Amino acid sequence: MILKPTTPEEVSDIVRAHRALRPVAGRSKPALSMACAEATMVDVSALSGVIEYQPEECTFTALAGTPVSEIDRSLAQQRQYLPFDPPFSVRGATLGGTVASGLSGPLRYRYGGVRDFLLGARFVDGEGQIVRSGGKVVKNAAGFYLHHLLIGSLGRLGVLLDLTFKVFPLPEAMTTVVASYPTLAEALAALDGLRRSSFEPAAIDVLPPGTLYTRLAGIAETLPKRAEALERYLNVDTERLNGLEEETFWRDARQLAWVAPDAALVKIPVTPARMTALDEALATDGVARRYSGGGEVAWIAWPGPLATLDTLLDTLQLSGLLVIDAAGATRPRLDPRMGVRPGEPFLARARQALDPNGRFTARS
Amino acid sequence: MDTSALLASLARLYPPARLLTRPGGLLPYESDGLTVFRARPRAVVLPESQDEVIETVRLCHGTGVPFVARGSGTSLSGGAVPHTEGIVIALNRLNRIIELDPVDRVAVVEPGVINVDVSNAAASCGLYYAPDPSSQPVCTIGGNVAFNSGGAHCFKYGMTLNHVLGLKAVLPTGDVVAMGGRSLELVGPDLVGAYVGSEGLFGIALEITLRLLPRPECYRTVLAAYRSLEAAGDAVSHIVASGLLPGAMEIMDQLAIEAAEAAVHAGYPMDAAAILIVELEGETIAVDADLARLMQVLSTSGAYETRIAQSADERMLIWKGRKSTFSAIGRLSPDFIVQDGVVPRSRLGEALAEIERLGREYGLRVANVFHAGDGNLHPLIMFDGREPGALERAESLAGDILRLCIALGGSITGEHGVGMEKRQFLPEMYGEADIACMQRLRRAIDPQEIANRGKMFAEAIVASPVL
Ligand SMILES: Cc1cc2nc3c(=O)[nH]c(=O)nc-3n(C[C@H](O)[C@H](O)[C@H](O)COP(=O)(O)OP(=O)(O)OC[C@H]3O[C@@H](n4cnc5c(N)ncnc54)[C@H](O)[C@@H]3O)c2cc1C
16 A cells, blocks of 8 residues: 655554554655555655755755655755765655665765765654654754664664755866776776875765776866876876766766666675675675765675575675665565675664554564 | 662672772772763773673673773763762773775774774874774773764764674673774664764774774865954855865864963964964875865955964964864863754854854853864853852753754764763654664663763763862
């Protein structure tokens, strides 16, 4: 059953009236909105629109079902942006879904991810209570940060109603330096050097077998000089991307457009020190992959059985998130989390507080 | 609650030198940076290992005796004030930097590590730890985590929360839990983000994984002097509107300038009604272009004098003046209360005018120094505690300022925490359902409410303020 509430109060009534629930909105990340047959789907896409946007404050508040693309547009009109670069906007991702899935795009490298830009939220907890957490100002140390529990909660702790974000001035221009290395090891060595240098790229992505994409952002007239300095530093064959070509490259990266539909899209948080081990395992299986956020996350297109990846992640002591299952996957997976799960005892306590009757976790 | 059983067990766990029970030994632990609150604990323990902390918490849990974790005791909200029926677990000796990994750009530290020591240790790798509270030469990472402490560089780089990637903590029930990791990215709820800022109510952080950043190639620090506080505030709005993203934007008013000057001779213009400090940092080429733009904005903002720090020493001196303001106020007044409210940046002028009016009404001097980029005010309310009723007047003025911040759509605290001082204002900022949910979370984590009881939320029996 799918219900489509139009007010926060309706959401709260629906939660009270049902024993198993799964909030959904844009369905741009289908593996995250899978639910057991008995579950009631709460589609919040009608809770949409900007509630408050004051460009001079660098903050805005919008309803959870607001499409990210709409936010991108209204911010751009004021020459501002969401620096964590929320993905899947072309597929209809909403603000609430972005927060609940905890996803950020390549630009997260410079200023941070979704957890660094969410200032506050209103949500309906598992007992149907409407709860507000955090604030509408850029700094607030009052009370527990309940809204942080909702970041990455995958709809398993509450239904987000509205969200307040911090935004930044949009850089005037961007340019990208593409450096090619014979092996991934060499590309990773360059990444390591860059991460510890005083260069301040907006994004760094690594594409196996050995290409390093470094994006610079800032005042237009400074970019050629900064790019030259970077090229001198990298000291290998480089290419420069500009204009539409540059934009398209990063838009595709942000939207994960390169993932083939017959593979499962999985996000794996990593760190540079552990990338080699992960990459060796993936390379043997010929998995398409991309290292983003300056080496802090791997996006992979997994072609095989998910159970094999579960085992691999457990062995490597990594976590994973199944974002989109392979087209035609025969047995849909209810729980998208993979690999290790740090902090379970703390999460169990949070769940006891926010959803004591397990309405959001019933059979998932 | 079985305090004598607890004390007997503690005596088996700790040598006498590390279990303080005599009044003389307890005295330094009776209050924190907000000295109006004072309480004598039953005992203070000085653990030297994580295991000792864990065992101590388990003993407290077993006997139902409350405990308060303590770092350096610089809290400005009474957060580290002891419970009279309980013990203090002082963490200064848990001060190992367990790991410094330049490749992953993280440091794993124990809670008693001093904030600035993380940057000092990371300097050899060209890295630093960004959150820089003015108390950074003394405050601990454990205290920073508990309060989500800020500093001068929050607008661009965030608070402590944004720099904590992983945590190992002992919960008030004695269970040890590890959350988060080393990556900036994560799967599953942001548990670390919910633990940070919990003011010691979620047990004790034992190991903290901190994110390190590369040292910027260059800094450009500009000081602009204004004839009015309002003009300085407006300049901040213009800077933000111009598309610049400075690392820091700080304002000091005339009283604050006077105090800082007397204390450290920072060379601030003494005739200014307000000074604005703006700092740009990053790649030299980018920063120089930003600086040109900044100077253009400042030139039309009514600044009657602007200076660019010409050397690292000059830059440090500008910051030294700013960061010593709290302690410097002691030269102008025997006692003072620091407030920490936040207002939307565009309402700074309005808030400051109202604070000035309130100060006059109460007959109290108020100095202002604030993180202008964040709208985070730090009114310093000066009074003489020996004067009958002066403390009450100062507290009442502080309360009016907090209500003003709430009314303007802001917060009662930007970085100092609710602690003991502002707990009665929390229900004015949040609704009943919001507080109830926080309470449910607290009880799920700490059913006996033994961890920092009486902070953030009121308790029936409270320590009375004494001077
Ligand atoms: C002169 C001065 C300037 C200051 N400037 C700033 C500033 O610019 N920005 C800012 O944000 N703050 C500032 N502060 C406030 C204060 O320094 C911070 O709140 C700091 O984080 C407290 O650290 P501490 O080690 O002194 O902690 P304490 O005061 O000892 O404790 C603070 C709180 O943390 C809890 N705690 C301590 N250790 C742990 C642990 N391991 N696990 C769980 N809980 C723990 C305590 O129970 C208490 O509630 C300033 C204070 C002073 C005196």
